[in-house]
Amino acid sequence: MASAGEAKVCHPLGDLKVGDRGTWTREALPKYTEMYAEVTGDRNPLHFDEEFASRTKFGSLVCHGGIAAGTLNALVAEVLPGPGSVFLRQELDYTAPTHPGDTLTAVGVVTSIHETKPVVNMDVEVKSQEDTTVLKGKVVVYKMIPKDTTAS
Incomplete structure (x- = not known):
């Protein structure tokens, strides 16, 4: 708590804390393989x-790792840390294939937060509907904080 006459310093990421967790789920529709190849x-x-x-060894078609x-x-x-976030670094291991039609759930857990910058380190994992880990790793994320254009 700030003492009298001392300004409270607000972190650019607000209330985000180590241990915060987020998830995102999406089905790997067969059409996404064609779309990914097109791009x-x-x-x-x-x-x-x-x-x-x-x-x-896969035994059937697999989706692009991407x-x-x-x-x-x-x-x-969309979730953690949220809108405006971009990767600074990714270290990913592909541990099992994703097949067309699989439902993938990405999970991220905040492991550290830079003291003064909007930079977050996270452990990440992507699992299939069968709870098989298809990808795991560590990422560093920067969250763009728009400048306040209303201030004079």
Whole structure:
């Protein structure tokens, strides 16, 4: 608590604290594989050729890893820390495949917060509907704080 005559310093991330947790869930619809390929140019047969994919250790078509990782983008932009957030760093391990039709849940837990900047470190994980971890890692997120344009 600030003493008399001492200004209270407000952190740019407000009440966000270590241990805060957020989730984001999205189904990996088959059409997203085509959309992802359109954006990136990645037409790996693992994603499009059922016969090829069936002969791999995956046994069937798999989604691009970016689709699973994309749930993390939505998590940080929509939930934790929320709108205006961008990644500064990602360290991700892909631990299992995502198949078309899987429901993915991204989970983030705040592990540290910069003392004076809107920068958050988080542990992240993406799980399938079967509770299989398909991706896990650590991210550093910066939250853009718009300038107050109403002040004179």
